[in-house]
Amino acid sequence: MDPANTNQSYITVDHVGQPDQDTYFTLDVLSKFYLTPHHKLNKEFLEKELYPHIKRVKKCDKKRILVTGGAGFVGSHLVDRLMLMGHEVIVIDNFFTGSKTNILHWIGHPNFTLMEHDIVTPILIQVDEIYHLACPASPPAYQFNPIKTIETNVIGTSNMLSLAKQVKARFLLTSTSEIYGDPLEHPQKETYWGNVNPIGPRACYDEGKRAAETLTYAYQTQEKVDVRVVRIFNTFGPRMDENDGRVVSNFIMQALQNQDMTIYGDGNQTRSFQFVHDLVDGLISTMRNEFTLPINLGNPVEFTILELAEELKGFIGSESKLVKLPAVQDDPKQRRPDISLAKEKLDWEPKFSRQQGLLETIQYFRQIVEADCEATRRS
Numbered sequence: 001m002d003p004a005n006t007n008q009s010y011i012t013v014d015h016v017g018q019p020d021q022d023t024y025f026t027l028d029v030l031s032k033f034y035l036t037p038h039h040k041l042n043k044e045f046l047e048k049e050l051y052p053h054i055k056r057v058k059k060c061d062k063k064r065i066l067v068t069g070g071a072g073f074v075g076s077h078l079v080d081r082l083m084l085m086g087h088e089v090i091v092i093d094n095f096f097t098g099s100k101t102n103i104l105h106w107i108g109h110p111n112f113t114l115m116e117h118d119i120v121t122p123i124l125i126q127v128d129e130i131y132h133l134a135c136p137a138s139p140p141a142y143q144f145n146p147i148k149t150i151e152t153n154v155i156g157t158s159n160m161l162s163l164a165k166q167v168k169a170r171f172l173l174t175s176t177s178e179i180y181g182d183p184l185e186h187p188q189k190e191t192y193w194g195n196v197n198p199i200g201p202r203a204c205y206d207e208g209k210r211a212a213e214t215l216t217y218a219y220q221t222q223e224k225v226d227v228r229v230v231r232i233f234n235t236f237g238p239r240m241d242e243n244d245g246r247v248v249s250n251f252i253m254q255a256l257q258n259q260d261m262t263i264y265g266d267g268n269q270t271r272s273f274q275f276v277h278d279l280v281d282g283l284i285s286t287m288r289n290e291f292t293l294p295i296n297l298g299n300p301v302e303f304t305i306l307e308l309a310e311e312l313k314g315f316i317g318s319e320s321k322l323v324k325l326p327a328v329q330d331d332p333k334q335r336r337p338d339i340s341l342a343k344e345k346l347d348w349e350p351k352f353s354r355q356q357g358l359l360e361t362i363q364y365f366r367q368i369v370e371a372d373c374e375a376t377r378r379s
């Protein structure tokens, strides 16, 4: 990528977490996992550096942590961080959208367990904390099998809450900005109840997550389960699936291959994107905090989809054309989080600029495109 295209008008962040805390790591420790091409992760990398160095934790501070959806995009970054922090991590994933490649570097580590399991079926595991992420998150993926999506959100969440009750674990639900629907309040505060179409194509996800929130607080009130809820706004980063269908991965893959960049609608709809490492900081802070009501986690810098396309095209130096396709039904016209609550309760706000995050994400996808080209050449 041509650095001249980036304007370099942003501050580069070289770490995640808080400098004086166990969550602190330099970015290169994490990026080695996903910027190392996958074929190298399989061979030289794992042979030379069998397992990444993890922090030593006193036995009494070491937790058994369940991450549902831990092989997915966000889940795998959370797993990296919890493993590096020295905890014991159990991943449950049905691999519908998750991938073993995302967590390959931990397989076989004594602190790590991977279980292929669908949370729609109950399971009993002794754990201290549950990060509940399992659910397809990209609109094409969650609309592919809407019955399964709502079952995952309702039956799956109910099973995980029941597990939390049985083993007395703290439970964190990852809800979504989609519960605000096509919002009439802007920016969105946690107090806003939303504008959701209950029978539209997005309902399996947004109504599913709304029901998951309802279940979570029902378990808190009725069964005294110790719960946390975060509402995650648009997030991007390395390990998004190249065929995921969300805008950042679509645009980067298209621009890298000089294909048409597909704008749905007029491109004036807005979003606010956070880099995945900021989100992981927010998830861990929420789990540790005593505040139990929903908290927005997102980056409040808002821009249009057209601006995003132009920016990515410029960063990549692509010859792609921007083409306008019909708008998606019920597509929210605007979205931006109010993060005052996260600042007040968690002392959290995003550290990474969009530019730095996008450049690292481009680097990740570039290696995938190059590997695909190489495979095609060899076949």
Ligand SMILES: O=c1ccn([C@@H]2O[C@H](COP(=O)(O)OP(=O)(O)O[C@H]3OC[C@@H](O)[C@H](O)[C@H]3O)[C@@H](O)[C@H]2O)c(=O)[nH]1
Residues within 6 Å of the ligand: 137, 138, 139, 176, 177, 178, 232, 233, 234, 235, 245, 246, 247, 248, 250, 251, 262, 263, 264, 265, 269, 271, 305, 328, 331, 332
């Ligand atoms: O190729 C594309 C893909 C998407 N888009 C548009 O870009 C915007 C963002 O689309 P995405 O699919 O990335 O994400 P959405 O905002 O629609 O949904 C997301 O919301 C928050 C999260 O919970 C989920 O990750 C996801 O459901 C939409 O307006 C969409 O129509 C394009 O213009 N072109």
